[in-house]
Amino acid sequence: MSADEAALKTCHERINLSVAASHQAENGPVTTVSSKKSEEATYAYLPPIESTDAHLHEFAEAMRTVGKALQQVAEGKAAAQAEAAEWKRKYESEKAAKAHTHHSVIKGCSNCVKDKLEHLASKLTLETASADETGCCGNHGICSRQILQDQCPGPNRKSDGRIVGRKVPFRLSWGSNGDKNGQHKHDFVSFEKGDITTAERSNKQIFLKWDSPPQTVLFVTKPNSNSVHALCSEMVRWLKEHNNINIFVEPRVSKELLIEDSYFNFIQTWDNDEEMKTLHTKVDLIVTLGGDGTVLWAASLFKGPVPPVVAFSLGSLGFMTPFPSEQYRECLGNVLKRPFAITLRSRLHCHVIRDAAKDEVETGEPILVLNEVTIDRGMSSYLTYLECYCDSSFVTCVQGDGLIISTTSGSTAYSLAAGGSMVHPQVPGILFTPICPHSLSFRPLILPEYVTLRVQVPFNSRGQAWASFDGKGRIQLGPGDALICSVSPWPLPTACLVDSTTDFLRSIHEGLHWNLRKSQALDGPG
Numbered sequence: 001m002s003a004d005e006a007a008l009k010t011c012h013e014r015i016n017l018s019v020a021a022s023h024q025a026e027n028g029p030v031t032t033v034s035s036k037k038s039e040e041a042t043y044a045y046l047p048p049i050e051s052t053d054a055h056l057h058e059f060a061e062a063m064r065t066v067g068k069a070l071q072q073v074a075e076g077k078a079a080a081q082a083e084a085a086e087w088k089r090k091y092e093s094e095k096a097a098k099a100h101t102h103h104s105v106i107k108g109c110s111n112c113v114k115d116k117l118e119h120l121a122s123k124l125t126l127e128t129a130s131a132d133e134t135g136c137c138g139n140h141g142i143c144s145r146q147i148l149q150d151q152c153p154g155p156n157r158k159s160d161g162r163i164v165g166r167k168v169p170f171r172l173s174w175g176s177n178g179d180k181n182g183q184h185k186h187d188f189v190s191f192e193k194g195d196i197t198t199a200e201r202s203n204k205q206i207f208l209k210w211d212s213p214p215q216t217v218l219f220v221t222k223p224n225s226n227s228v229h230a231l232c233s234e235m236v237r238w239l240k241e242h243n244n245i246n247i248f249v250e251p252r253v254s255k256e257l258l259i260e261d262s263y264f265n266f267i268q269t270w271d272n273d274e275e276m277k278t279l280h281t282k283v284d285l286i287v288t289l290g291g292d293g294t295v296l297w298a299a300s301l302f303k304g305p306v307p308p309v310v311a312f313s314l315g316s317l318g319f320m321t322p323f324p325s326e327q328y329r330e331c332l333g334n335v336l337k338r339p340f341a342i343t344l345r346s347r348l349h350c351h352v353i354r355d356a357a358k359d360e361v362e363t364g365e366p367i368l369v370l371n372e373v374t375i376d377r378g379m380s381s382y383l384t385y386l387e388c389y390c391d392s393s394f395v396t397c398v399q400g401d402g403l404i405i406s407t408t409s410g411s412t413a414y415s416l417a418a419g420g421s422m423v424h425p426q427v428p429g430i431l432f433t434p435i436c437p438h439s440l441s442f443r444p445l446i447l448p449e450y451v452t453l454r455v456q457v458p459f460n461s462r463g464q465a466w467a468s469f470d471g472k473g474r475i476q477l478g479p480g481d482a483l484i485c486s487v488s489p490w491p492l493p494t495a496c497l498v499d500s501t502t503d504f505l506r507s508i509h510e511g512l513h514w515n516l517r518k519s520q521a522l523d524g525p526g
């Protein structure tokens, strides 16, 4: 072996050692090496080569560069780790000191996320986000976790004597869109030493646990189905006899059950819309018997808060109906007595502002949808022409068959058929999906849940526009009319068979046969 070959072999071995050192920096404690040392160490990889072969020189230079880079990585990691350990130590001691001295001041703000999560985990109760009663975000309109400050003011002196400028602490605030409650998310970001960090990725699955056994169940059932009617009367009897539950049913079902048997005299119903509006104050739980359409119908009965829904599957698809009706005793028994996972399905609050009434704040009753609001061309053979705005920003003009503004629950319904993505129902967003757009580049959008969308029919629109809400209640929009949509504060809580994610994946696998493909045989080319 020549001297040069031996030098190259040594260099190769040292590079291997350097790789090992960089792994060590990643996985365990290491000592830091000064940068001068690093230069020397790198040069020691490969002493000057005596050969006149240009390729050998080039190769040796490349080896030196690789060796140097690896050495620097190892040193950088070691230094970063030491610095991180130092910050952690300082953070812990400052946190302890602050907790002691500023306890009363920060009572409302500090660790509000952690407190809420712990509260949720320990109590397993369902709560709606609201402004913190202790004053967090209330007075100053700003919510943050405690901002740590160094104990001694003045510039920072490093161990090598250099003086470095101190980072300026800051707070982030959320625009509240004029909402006095300033309802915003506490768990987005934590602020420590002016560094922006997203909150810990805790399990966001929500559980519902009754404080005392539920008393009243409302049944919502698909009409004109003998199997649904038979199951409804059987379940009502079982709930009354085994659990002494009060039962509410729709007026139509009440008549049907009373005709069937006077035994059902205990059943309650409502006579008018005013009584229906108070249902949420009386009903602990809703049971639906039917398909997704029945869940949509049940949601439409509640213009405000909705009790949790247990949806039994008696339809063909059942995206939102995870419970098998044959096992209703076991399923209902569990839901009545044990904590259960729920999915909070957001709804869209929609209202139409007529051009004729543009000076009024709102016209007509707002409509809440669980799937989507659709604006289409109705019977018109012309393109719809719609101007769309997101808050005060112009989004686009829709020219095509129409537009679907969908919730994430509705993402697997009409929006999916129009080319929109399937979105997990717990993702906070609004889908903006065109229907047959007459433009190659009009891809569907997903917007954040806090925006307000406005769809305006311009005065120069040739065609008509029709709005429909969860596939129902079609109304015509004339030139100058606008549809306003935003996420409602009243979601539909649906009980999960397992949990939100498992149920969602099961429904796209079983309901849509998503990405079902036979596996390739082994005996092919390759």
Ligand SMILES: NC(=O)c1ccc[n+]([C@@H]2O[C@H](COP(=O)([O-])OP(=O)(O)OC[C@H]3O[C@@H](n4cnc5c(N)ncnc54)[C@H](O)[C@@H]3O)[C@@H](O)[C@H]2O)c1
Residues within 6 Å of the ligand: 291, 292, 293, 294, 296, 315, 316, 317, 318, 319, 320, 371, 372, 409, 410, 411, 412, 413, 414, 415, 417, 469, 470, 471
């Ligand atoms: N081209 C289409 O796919 C199309 C057209 C019109 C309406 N729809 C959907 O139908 C809904 C109304 O449902 P309906 O039962 O009253 O009418 P429907 O009886 O006509 O049933 C429509 C179908 O959509 C399914 N569906 C409803 N909501 C769903 C969801 N969130 N995820 C997956 N599938 C869902 C239902 O199971 C049913 O199979 C509308 O909200 C709209 O989303 C779809």
Ligand SMILES: Nc1ncnc2c1ncn2[C@@H]1O[C@H](COP(=O)(O)OP(=O)(O)OP(=O)(O)O)[C@@H](O)[C@H]1O
Residues within 6 Å of the ligand: 220, 221, 222, 223, 250, 290, 291, 292, 293, 294, 295, 296, 297, 314, 315, 316, 317, 318
């Ligand atoms: N309680 C109710 N009152 C009036 N209409 C209802 C009620 N429940 C469901 N509907 C309507 O009946 C229709 C069919 O209901 P649903 O989708 O639940 O059954 P399905 O069509 O058999 O199910 P799938 O669509 O899964 O096959 C829907 O359009 C829905 O709006």
